[in-house]
Each structure stands twice: as C-alpha cells, then as structure tokens.
Amino acid sequence: MSRVFFLVPLVLLSACKPPASDEYVERSRIAPITEGPSEPMDSPDTTGAIWAPGKRPDRLLYGKPGDRPLLAIECIHDAQTSRVVYTRFAPADPHAKAVLALIGNSHVSRLKIDATETNGAWLWQAETDALDPALDVLTGARKVEATVPGAGSVILNPSRLPGDLIERCRAQAAPAPEASESPAPSPPKGRA
Incomplete structure (x- = not known):
C-alpha cells in the first residue's frame, strides 16, 4: 500500500507537464514555414496562335x-x-528549375529551363547551343507540344519560321571552311 502512495505523486507530477518533445515543437519551429509551389496553370488555348517576327x-x-x-x-x-x-511567358516561382519538354516532328526533346527575373517578374527562360540536336524538334513543319511543369502545355501550331531561325543560327555557329593555299602533302610511299 505504501508503494501506491509513493506512485501517486509521480503520476500527478507527470500529468502537470506535457512531454518535452511536444513542448519543444510549440516553443520553436524545427524548420521555417515556407510557401509551397504556385498552383499549376491551365494550358492556354492556342487556336489561331502563330509565330511572328519580334x-x-x-x-x-x-x-x-x-x-x-x-x-x-x-x-x-x-x-x-x-x-x-x-522563353516561356508564364509566371515562375523565384529560383525554380524545370525541364521544357518538346514533343513533335518525330522528336522528343528535353531542355533545361530556369526561373529568370525580368523587370521584376519571374519567367521561364534558358538557352542552349544552336547546334544542340534537341532543337531539331522545332525544325519540322508539324505541330509541337511544349510543356513546362506547372505552366501548362502550349501547342505550337505548324510553321516553318522556327526551323528557319534555328537553321540560320546554326549556319552562324558553324566554322567557316578554311581555304587551302597549297595542296596537302601526300603520305610517304613505302619501299617495294
């Protein structure tokens, strides 16, 4: 019976204070509260959309x-x-990184794309070497689907303009053929 009286104060004492872990979480945050990613956008209607020179x-x-x-x-x-x-003109979360998926013209390409701040707004933008074969998806005459996760899919209606621009850009990137002033020396002949 004396044991029961001895345990009663311990039970009462433990009931007065919540467990340490609960108290710790209430007093301070383990990780700062952050906002999650933006809500995904709907894909835009591209009926009547065209490529035009800037x-x-x-x-x-x-x-x-x-x-x-x-x-x-x-x-x-x-x-x-x-x-x-x-550039994909759609709002982007600051410093976000993603992949621009391009499907069409018998190609599937993935290009990196990052959130870039332009005039106080964050948009999706990146660049690649003009000779990158991933750009071949834009060189055909069929429609292409361009998707950035969270920014929807844009259906690129058929046009020769993107392919022409990429081919001109590639022509500027290719080194000019060197003119040879004298013929190349012929290899030495072996002994018979």
Missing part, C-alpha cells in the same frame, strides 16, 4: 495576334558561339 532580328514570338506572347525563341550570336534563347 522587334529584334532573329527573334520569333508565338501567340495569338493582339495578345501577350506565350513563347519566344531568339538566336544570339557572338564571336565565339551561337545559341538559342527560349
């Missing part, structure tokens, strides 16, 4: 005439490289 040479915009563009591609050429910059 204000800068070697830039194409894709969208419905009179509306904001959905996608852009541009050839950037300098002394050492030619590259294609591609």
